Structure formats: C-alpha cells, structure tokens
Amino acid sequence: MKISVNVNGRNVDADVEPRKLLVDFIRDDLHLTGTHVGCDTSSCGACTVLLDGVAVKSCTMFAVQANNRNITTIEGLSKGDELHRLQSAFIEEGGLQCGYCTPGMIMTSAWLLSNNAAPTEEEIRNGISGNLCRCTGYDSIIRSIQKASSDRRGGRK
Amino acid sequence: MEATERFVRGKGRYVGDIELPGTLHLAIIRSKYARARLLRVEGGISGRDLSAVIPDVGEGARGESWKIKQPVFATGQVNYLGQPVAAVYADNKYLAEDLMDSVDVSYEPMQPVLDEQEAMTAEPIHPGLNSNVATDQFIGKDFEEKDAEVVLDDAFKIGRIATDPIETRGILVNYDGSRLNVWVSTQAMFSIRNGLCATLGLPITSVRVMQADTGGAFGSKSAMYPEYAIAAFVSMKTRRPVKWLESRKEHLTASRPGRGVSGSMKLFAKRDGTVIGLKGEIIVNGGAYLDGLARFSPMFIGMQLTGPYAIRNGYIRAISVVTNTPPLGPYRGAGRPEAAFFRERMMDLLADELKLDPAEIRIKNATDQVFTNPFGMRIIGSRQFMTEAFDSLEYYKLAREPNGRRGVGISCFVLVPALMEGESCKLKVDNGRIKAWLGGNSHGQAHEVFVRKLIGSTLDVSTGVVDVQPGDTDMITSGVGVWGSRSAIVAGYATVLASQTLKEKVVKTKGLYTPEYLLAGNYEAEVLNEKFDDPSLNSFGANLVTVDVDELGEVTVEECRSYYDVGNALNREMVKGQIAGGMAQGISSVLYEGLIFSKDGTLLTDSIASAGVPPARELPHFVTGITEHPSSLPHGAKGVGEAPTIGVPPALVRAIEKATGVRIRNIPIHPEVLIGPKK
Amino acid sequence: MYPPSFDYAAPDDLDEAIKLFELHNDNAKIMTGGVGLINAMKHHIIRPGFLIDISRIRELSLIGDHGGYLSIGATVKVAELQRSDLVKRNYTAISEAAGAIADPLLRNMISVGGNVCTGNPDDDLPPVFLSMDAQYILAGRNGRRVIDADGFYLGHMSTAIRPGEILVEVRVPRQAERSGSAYIKRELRQNDHLVAGVAASISLEEDGRYKRLAFGLSGSGNTSIHARLPGAKFTGSRPIDVPVGDIAKMVVEEASPLSDRQGSASYKRKVILALAREALTLALQRAEQGGQK
Ligand SMILES: Cc1cc2nc3c(=O)[nH]c(=O)nc-3n(C[C@H](O)[C@H](O)[C@H](O)COP(=O)(O)OP(=O)(O)OC[C@H]3O[C@@H](n4cnc5c(N)ncnc54)[C@H](O)[C@@H]3O)c2cc1C
Ligand code: FES
C-alpha cells in the first residue's frame, strides 16, 4: 500500500505491506535505528516516537496508520550537531546507562514537556510510566527531565 | 563521539541496528510444553541437521558441563517451555515468522517438575537418571549444638526472576567463507567465541566476536545459547549473514533466569545475642540442564551465609536439582542475594526472639579483625562499618518514629566480587593516541570512564588521548567478561598494570619515563591478571528501607537508602547511578517480579509487565550513600554493581514485617499475605 | 511476534466503512486505536483478513455536550477523555477510568470504541458506563440502533454487537444536579491484569436522600458487571442512615471474581469491598458538593 509520511521534516513516499509495524518501517525501511524495540506487548516504550507531536508506541501501530501524518524520531530531535536540551540534560545528569531505553524515554519527555513546561517529580514519574528502564532506577532520568525543564524556562535552548 | 552522546542521539549500534546486505532472519520453533515427548519434527532445520551440545562457558563456568548436556535442538524429549525444537529462516523477519507454520511438530505432553522442592522427590525428569538431584554436598563442619541457649529454625524461598534487560538477546553472524564474524549483545565476547567453537567444532582462530552496543544484561548475556549456534550454522550453510533477535516472550521462556532457591536455616545463639553457629540446607533450581554456575551455586550461597558476622560454626547441605524450567543463569547478585536473604531473615528472627534491636544484634556479631568463616570466606573487620552505617542511614531516628502500618528494616551484607580468572587489557600507543581494549566490556557500566581515568593517572597523560575501543576478540588475546561486581577491580587493575608496562617500555628505550616520550613512540602492552587474594575486596554494605502498607496489603516504599563501601570510587556519580538502578531491582524482586508457571508448565507471566519490571511510578526516590575505604589494590577499587540487589530485599522484607506483623519467608510477596489488622 | 498478512482500508466516511464491513464481514475487523488488535495479531491469537481503520472518520472523533447527554465518539482517544474539562467536571468517573487505563503513551492510542467493544472484564470504561446508564449507538447496514450498556456485555470477550455493526458513539445521560461519581482500581503491576475496579455513580434528592445509586465492576467476573442491588435496596434512604460499608457489602455480592495470579477470589472480594467503600465515599462527597455544573 502506498503511503506518504513526513518523517523528521522530510516527506517520504513508500509502498508498504499493511502488516508492517511502524517501528519496522522506521528502522528497516528508513534506517532510523534510534527507535528501538524492547517487547512484544506494548509495555516498554523503547519504540516511542511522536505522531503529530503526540508520544505513541510505534510497535503498536501499522505504518499505514501513519499515512499523511508527521513522525518525529529521536534522530529528528537534535538540530544537526546541536543537541536538544533534553539530550544534553540526559548526558549531564547521567540519565542513561546502557542507553537502550533512552531514545524512547527522551521522546516521551519531549511530549511531556510540550504539555507541561514545569512538571513536578510526581508528574514526571507518572508521565514516563509507559517507558521502562532496567538500568537507572529512574532517579537520574527524572533529574534529567527536570534539568531540561528548568533550562527551557531559563531560556536555554 | 562519546557513547552517551551516541545513545541520546539514537546513534547506538546495537545488534538489531547493524545491517548487512542479504541478511537472513532466523525464527525459532520452540517447545510449547515444559515437558513432553517429541514425536515428530518435520520441516525447517532441527536436531537432524545440527546435533550438538552447549558447552559450559561464561559466568561461573566450571570447564566441563554436567552429564546431561543441553542440546542445541531438543530431540526425543523437550525439557522446558521455549526449548528450541527447529528453526526457519527467510529474507525478513515477517516472512521467517510466517514460515514457522510450515514446521510440523507433535508432542506427547508429560507432567513437568517445576520447582526445586518438588524435584527432590519427583520422578527423574531425564531418562536414565535415578533422581533429579544433580549435586549434593556438605560444606563446613558439623558441630556440637549443646552450647546454644537459643535455637531457631525457619525456611525460605526465593522465586525465579527473568533478567529482563530492555534490549533482549541478539546475534548477527556472517560467514565469509573462512571465518565466522559475529556481532552480539553480550557481557562476555570470549565466552561466545569459545562457546561457538566448542558447539560447532571450530578452531578458535575461525571465529571473531565483536560486542555490539549492549542494552543491559544483568547476567543473562554471558552464557552460550542454542540460538547462537543455530545462527552460525545457518550462515555457514547459506553463506549469508544471519540475524536473530530475541522477542520478549522468548526472553521470558528461553533466556536464563536467575534465583529459584529454597533454604532452611537453623541458627544457634546465646541469650546475649551472640550467634555461635548455623546449619541448613540450600536447594537450587538448576533448570533442565545444569552448567557450572548452577552446580556451584548452592555452595556459593552456603559459603556466604555468615556475611559480615563472626559466626564460627557452620554446616550446610548444598543441593542443586534439575527441573523442567530454563537452565539457571546468573541474575544480578547470583547467589549473593540468596545468602543475604536467608541470613538476615534469621538475624531478624533472633532479634525478635531475644527482644533486642536488630541493629544491636548485628553489631554484636560483627568482627573487629580479619575473620575466616567456617567455609573459608575471609572478611576484614566489620564492626566499625556497621556502626557508621546505622548512623548514616539514620536508623535509630527512623526506628523511634511512631509506626502504625509503617515499618523500618535494615540489612548488612558482604559483597564477594567474582575475581576468578582476572581480566585483560591491551594498550597500544600510536600517532600520539592510546588505544585501549578490554577482555570484558560495558553493557551500561561505562567502562571507558574508569579506563581513561586510570590510564590518565598512571601515565600522567590527558584522558583525551585515550580511545577505548569496542570489544573485539581479534584485537586482544584473551579475556573474561563483565559480571559479579568485578570490572572496576579486575579490569581496572589490568588497565593499571598495562599502563605500568607501557611506562617500563618507555624507560627501557628512553632511559626515563615522560608522557611526551610515550606519546611520541609506538608501544604496546597486554596483560591478563589473575591473582587476587585480599579479604578487603570483600566489601561491606548496609541498607535501610521504610514502608507503608495499606489495608489491602499494598506496599509503598518510602525510604530506600544505602551505605556501601565502594572502595576508591572511580566515578562517584556513576557508582551512585549503579546503586539506584540496583535498588530498583532489589525492590521489584520483593514486590513485583517473578516468573510464575501454572501447574502444567504454562508461563503465566509472559510479558515484561506481568514479569514485573516496574515503571517509575511504582518506585521511590533513592538515597545512594557511599563510603570509600580503598582496597589494597593500587587503584583502591572494590565492587558495587550487585550490592543493592543483595542488601535491599532483606531490609525491605523486614520493613514490611514490622509494618504488618506478618513474618515473611518467601519472595516475591503477594499483597494478599499482608492484609488484615497488624499482628 | 509479527502480524500475519491482511488487507487494509481507512475510509474517511462512515457509510463506506459500513459497506466495506459488510463486504468482508466474514473476516474483517473494525480498528480504532489498533492497540488491542495489534497485540492479538502479533501473538497470532486472531488473524483477520481485512482491517477497516475507522480512525479517520471525523464525525466519530468528537466529545460533545448535547443537553440531555454527553456524546463520546467511538474514535476518541482515552487520553482526550481523561483531559476533557467537560468530562472531568460532570462525569468525573469517566475521566478517572480513562486516566486509569494502561500508561500515558497507550492512552494516546487506545480509543473509546476499542475499550468498550472488547468485552474484556479488565477494561476500565465499561463499568463506568454501566453505572451511568450509558447507551451505545451502533451503525450497520440497516441503519442505527441504540443499545443500553446494561445489555451489552454478555460474557468473556462477548458483546451484543452484531456482525457488520460498528459502534459509533457512547451517550451518557446528563448527570442530574447533586450527582457524583468515582472510579478506583487496583492493579499489582501496570499493564498487567488488574485485581479489580469499582465505579460508583450516585445522585441525591434535594433533601439529601439517595435518588439513584449504581455501581460498575471491572476484574470481578468474566465480563464487565453492573451491580444493581444497592440501587434497588437503598434508593430513598438517607446516606447517614446506611453505612457506606453496608452498601459496599452488597456490591461485593454481585461480583464473582476468579482466583488467579492477581489473587484468590476471597482476596479480590476484600479488594472490591474496600474499593466500593472508597468509590462511594468519594462519589457522595462530590454529589454533596453540588455535582453537575
Ligand atoms: C499493554 C496494554 C495495557 C492495557 N491496559 C488497559 C487498562 O489498564 N485498562 C483498560 O481498560 N484497557 C487496557 N488495555 C486494553 C485496551 O483498552 C483494549 O485493548 C482496547 O481494545 C484498545 O483500544 P483500541 O482503540 O486500540 O482498539 P482496537 O485494537 O482498534 O480494537 C479492539 C477491538 O474492538 C473492536 N472495535 C474497536 N472499535 C470498534 C467499533 N467502533 N465498533 C466495533 N468494534 C470495534 C475491534 O474490532 C477489536 O476487536 C490494555 C492493552 C494493552 C495492550
Ligand atoms: S517495543 Fe515495547 S512498547 Fe513498543
């Protein structure tokens, strides 16, 4: 089936089998391998991308469902060499260890901050609960998001 | 680019991200039953095409495997749910999965044996054996019981847990006509290399293993597995690259889980609280096929049962059994948490029996000097550490606060790092830069940070000139792997020794050492250090946990604190990050996690959510206190990685016990056992 | 872990969807969010030959106040329902149930239609709709029909929806003045099966007596349950005369939980009792504070 999607600002026309999951379209067809897969039950959020600005699990959608819509993946978050403030905050606050959950976690955080510029710790804990991290115990991730949030309010990009 | 920057940019290179043209994708047909006769396998590749067994490599390996060996493909009988029966491959993973239907397998189900206690008396699961008991040994020495004024006994059980890294296992093999080139998600590339060679009968030189970025492991990624051999076999057969990525469901059934241990303990003490001896029995569920780790595990647990206390007498029966579950693997702590749980539960029981404070009874049994326990484990003086720990954790303050449905618990333990076989490091100076390779590499611990720091400080160079290279068995002669809280100690020491060797080489050629001479030349050094004999490497730790338990038995962890002696912390923030992550696993091993089978052997916890990996909203904020008493090694390192999964569970369980009045013997805990008015 | 092949259409017009559904009825499925379907297809539990994605049909995506009732389109995402001020204010339990579903990301994906049409006892919205006397509007070849939520849930994964019918809208009667509602659930682990959930929806007479009280239960039997007994028994009583605990006990009588990994049946009854007490207390407070605005 022919679809047309905008991925990270770029228009992509493609012919996909209806059964192809969005995550496989992103990874295997577009070679954007920053979006990961960690489960087969929609539980882990390693596959999180933004669909028209809203965080969703790309393993639980068919690529055809994204027809005529905008997708942002982790690769589309930074502007060239310049990291998004969430990406820098994750580095500065040690919000990652193995890094496997990280792209999904950052995409969810981006969506979270787009709705709530200054979330409380509890709002962050709830907000990132669709994303599992096995390494960090989440504290450092929460600090990273708080840092990005205050950087933004402080005017840092 | 730094690894962390690659990761936040989505530029990691995990196995699944590596693309080779023409890659075939493998799908594995697995046993639907925990135990069954395999009547027919038609189609795909199966035991008829590849008849081989998995060798004992990786964490805890003992060289040769047990008399019943794990086959690559089951033939005749399947012995655990998820055991490989056949495999198919196709140009993409969707097509490979479609092909699975083309393989015709028929089974005659049999009654499985799923639990270690049941295995002791059940009919043997493997034909030709007369019992399910694989090893049965006594450690320590029998002793007179008559001096004891108090004798307490109790029995405990710790359920099986999946390691559940967010990246599951995966491998990509490319046979180029003469060699197998392997990219794999692993903790131990040399184990995979040696494992592939042994399984497929290949010379060591014909396999090159490269560690891809590895998305966590927690124990399950050091062993050799059937799927790796199958992927290599298919690549050799088809002359095409072959990729296999494990699904989560496969992870939960066919990767090696940890824990699964029963223990009965008898503690002998004086009325003043002095423990004079310990007897007991440990039974480890080794799974369907036992490797060295499983067979050694009951003794490893038994040996640590005295922990930080000067308990002079000990006599433990250590048993491992086979069951119709996946082969046991290590899970963060691997025997250490079991020992701490059994012991600390008994210390709390003694405190209650004698109406003494749990902290007091622990300090009372501490030692001021080096102490060798009845099983040969050595520790340094523990009393001062404990005294400091309880203060730093604010135990006395918190224990005095009114409790209601709230409770506070503490624990003390010794972290015995896995130092055997040491580790290797190779350094090469070229073009003004220093390249470093390790025998065992990071899967989330950021080895590059301490490697750079140690090279920088030993050689007096800027850490900016050091390039830590990804793991590659072609680039270093030998190596071991990353587990057992060992890396900072063994890999760190190897790095120091290799740096010193470089220094000596500079001195030899130039007469004296300067960083400029070093960087201007071409030098190479590789070391494998093996000998560690220092009780100070067995480090102490203590935890405190407070909880609130509601009327329906739901536990809320309010405070979760550590006080660990981490030796010389090579990077404090990273050490604290390791501790927080481990504490989360410690909590979830008590409250959420477990692999639960129905009686007929169906896995009931078949998603990462039902297996209990908790999201942020189910966890508290962690207080990661550390203290630094350097070890005797030149870089002063001690272990830390496993400390929290050892120390948190007994403290948490005690806190719950104090909150509810319900004595807790088994983990994980279902809220149902905690409901009702406080007893 | 990959779905078997199927054909797919995403009409933007309801009539077209109905036509397609009729044409392929033997092996077609309606898809709204796709979360339930994709999971079942990945694990090869179902193998539909045709998916009709109705999420692009505009008219099904609205939440609106229609005077006599609240209208919720079938493709409304549960996250929108959770956030809607209108719903929060006047139909609090709906917003609470929507907010209790899965996790924040899945709430951006799961739709009301999927949640309501599955017939899974664990689903969070049906008990609330039951407790509020909601109606489901179904569209098919022969036009539309209205069915009470009350008669919709027949058994495990079984509903009164007929072949070829599409749920297009949920209508919830306008909650009278002095009404209040609440939904509370217990789960041991997020995204695992739940232990149980209770929805309470009540309204009070001007003099404070119970005018209506109704409960819905999740995880308490083989499908969503409408617990009617308390309504029949206590309508007309004054809240101070009937202890909340007595009413809650009656709710438990209508539950038939099964023993499983989430707990024994007797444990679940204790949970339902406690949740019913808590939900009723909250609903009462809300009703006494004025209810509908
Ligand atoms: C990880 C996970 C966690 C979950 N947690 C929760 C939870 O906490 N609480 C909860 O309530 N639910 C939960 N669910 C279940 C979820 O709400 C259901 O699977 C729901 O069906 C998903 O909605 P959807 O819009 O994605 O449905 P779809 O997948 O699109 O459809 C689901 C079913 O409903 C049918 N259907 C959908 N729309 C219509 C319609 N308009 N007319 C007729 N039939 C229709 C479909 O044919 C299909 O059979 C969870 C699911 C997952 C995977
Ligand atoms: S891969 Fe786990 S939720 Fe998508």
Ligand code: FES
């Ligand atoms: S950093 Fe490893 S899973 Fe989150």
